[in-house]
Amino acid sequence: MESRFDLAYNAAHALSLAALRWHGYRSENRYQVFQCLAHTLKLEPLQWRALSQAHNKRNLAEYEGGLDVDGALLDALIRSAQVVLNGVTALGPVHR
Numbered sequence: 001m002e003s004r005f006d007l008a009y010n011a012a013h014a015l016s017l018a019a020l021r022w023h024g025y026r027s028e029n030r031y032q033v034f035q036c037l038a039h040t041l042k043l044e045p046l047q048w049r050a051l052s053q054a055h056n057k058r059n060l061a062e063y064e065g066g067l068d069v070d071g072a073l074l075d076a077l078i079r080s081a082q083v084v085l086n087g088v089t090a091l092g093p094v095h096r
Contacts, residue, residue, distance in 0.1 A: 001069055001071070001074060002067050002069060004074060004078075005054070005057070005058075005067065005069045005073075005074050005077065006058075008054075008074065008077045008078050008081050009054050009055070009058050009077060011081050011085075012034075012051055012054070012077065012080060012081035012084055013030060013033060013034075013055075015081065015084040015085055015088050016033045016034055016036070016037055016040075016051070016084055017033050018088050019036075019037065019040040019041050019084065019087060019088050019091065020033055020036050020040050021094075022040070022088070022091050022094055023039075023040050030055060031052065031055055034048050034051040034052050034055060035048065035052070037051070037084065037087075040087075041084065041087035041088070041091075042087075043083065043084070043087065047080045047083050047084075048080070050073075050076040050077060050079070050080040051077065051080050051081075051084075053073065053076075054073065054076075054077045054080075057069060057073065
């Protein structure tokens with residue numbers, strides 16, 4: 001479950017960063033990338049908050065050493081990552 005969480009989280013982050021960059025912005029802050037989804041992909045708060053919660057879990061694991069993931073959070077993370085994937089795909093190619 002931990003490796004699935006890690007893969008889903010990193011995929012969601014990379015896709016969220018892609019959406020931000022599609023709009024011409026950059027961020028060094030992992031959390032802000034998720035917060036901006038309300039603007040970059042018009043995500044509902046429920047969707048980006050699931051990613052925010054996953055980010056908090058990831059930080060605890062990264063800085064305190066333990067990852068406590070339950071099935072409900074993992075499912076919400078995967079669903080949210082799919083929504084972000086669909087949103088990024090719908091953006092189309094970058095117009096320069």
